[in-house]
Amino acid sequence: MKNGSRKTICVFGASAEGISRDMILRSSALCEKLGNEGFDLVFGGFARGMMAATAEGFARAGAEITGVVPDSLYGRRTVHPACTKIIRTGDLLERKARMSELADGYVALPGGIGTLDEVFGVLAERVVGESACPVVLYSLDGFYRGLMDWLNGIGEQGFLYSDLSELLLVSDDADEICSYLSRQIG
Numbered sequence: 001m002k003n004g005s006r007k008t009i010c011v012f013g014a015s016a017e018g019i020s021r022d023m024i025l026r027s028s029a030l031c032e033k034l035g036n037e038g039f040d041l042v043f044g045g046f047a048r049g050m051m052a053a054t055a056e057g058f059a060r061a062g063a064e065i066t067g068v069v070p071d072s073l074y075g076r077r078t079v080h081p082a083c084t085k086i087i088r089t090g091d092l093l094e095r096k097a098r099m100s101e102l103a104d105g106y107v108a109l110p111g112g113i114g115t116l117d118e119v120f121g122v123l124a125e126r127v128v129g130e131s132a133c134p135v136v137l138y139s140l141d142g143f144y145r146g147l148m149d150w151l152n153g154i155g156e157q158g159f160l161y162s163d164l165s166e167l168l169l170v171s172d173d174a175d176e177i178c179s180y181l182s183r184q185i186g
Helices: 021-036 049-060 092-102 113-127 145-156 174-185
Strands: 007-012 039-043 065-070 085-089 105-108 135-138 169-171
Touching: 007 092, 007 113, 021 039, 021 049, 021 174, 039 049, 039 092, 049 065, 065 092, 085 092, 092 113, 105 113, 105 174, 113 135, 135 174, 169 174
Parallel strands: 007 039, 007 105, 039 065, 065 085, 105 135, 135 169
Antiparallel strands: none
């Protein structure tokens, strides 16, 4: 437990614009549900795309919201006004480390290269035993289906140490995600 009786979920997701409104709304609804389940948020801190959806969902639930912003982007992008705390870091690597220090679990909303970098970093930590935090891919409209097909394929070829089902949950069901995280984090 990182901050009192509430647990903290680190949410990864795109800060890109142009994402479908439906995907934004459904992601925000998941985040609101997580906040209502007693989780606080740590995230990348920005006010665009999935990051904005994340902050807005947790804010509607009255959760604590920590934005972790690298100096290289501070001032170039807008920090979400719902952040109750902002942590500045020297760079993206330090940002990821700081978010991991604060996280009890992870949810990856649909995202691009940055999101995948963050997810693979967390999964690598799980594989080598440096983290036991649960990981969820929120696979809206099958967003992560291609990635999972690829991962299952390399697993069948012997490139993975662990069964993927032991490393993460892939789901598009908000109730299943909340239940899983509550069970895993306790």
